Amino acid sequence: KQEVTQIPAALSVPEGENLVLNCSFTDSAIYNLQWFRQDPGKGLTSLLLIQSSQREQTSGRLNASLDKSSGRSTLYIAASQPGDSATYLCAVRLYTGANSKLTFGKGITLSVRP
Amino acid sequence: DGGITQSPKYLFRKEGQNVTLSCEQNLNHDAMYWYRQDPGQGLRLIYYSQIVNDFQKGDIAEGYSVSREKKESFPLTVTSAQKNPTAFYLCASSVGENNNNEQFFGPGTRLTVL
DSSP states (O other), X not given: OOXXXXXXXXXXXXXXXXXXXXXXXXXXOEEEEEXXXXXXXXXXXXXXEXXXXXXXXXXXXXXXXXXXXXXXXXXXXXXXXXXXXXXXXXXEEESOOTTOOEXXXXXXXXXXXX | OOOEEEEOSEEEEOTTOOXXXXXXXXXXXXXXEEEEEOTTOOOEEEEEEEETTEEEEOTXXXXXXXXXXXXXXXXXXXXXXXXXXXXXXXXXXXXXXXXXXXXXXXXXXXXXXO
């Protein structure tokens, strides 16, 4: 059974820091991995999706990398801002055909202090 | 303005009552999903549907029911058989199983049992 772990559960940094959020998964036979942002009381916003054949994806100040063999992904946020404060979740999809589904981590709650 | 809408935003239910949560999408997506989110937990899949008039149970389907009569709509009924229904419910959709399967989420419905 696929398990997705995100440690630590919470992180507080001063504004301007570059930071890395980690995601690990137990079954390396994934189809893709998706990073989401969730603001309090809101739905999830898709940030980046990495296919299993890719090593990284970039969008603005965000860069997500994938190392399937070690079961890890990282989300790099450059020059963090208070507006980046949110919970960040990663989710993986196993390469098991039409009925595969996303397995989510519990998320990392990020607070960026002004 | 394309997207996923969920209603209501907040819902209160008395014990023993069934309630139905609405999810509508105008993205022309084939696949739709229902997740439940509890504090400090990852999202858990309740039901999903890959095509109209077809749906499958997820990891925690007991006490829930769904229908998929139209491509745009995937309502979730929380029945009195669900022992602990208080949670945040999220609906999502994706183009389909033969694409990159990026999932997009609605704003959520918070259900509270009184």
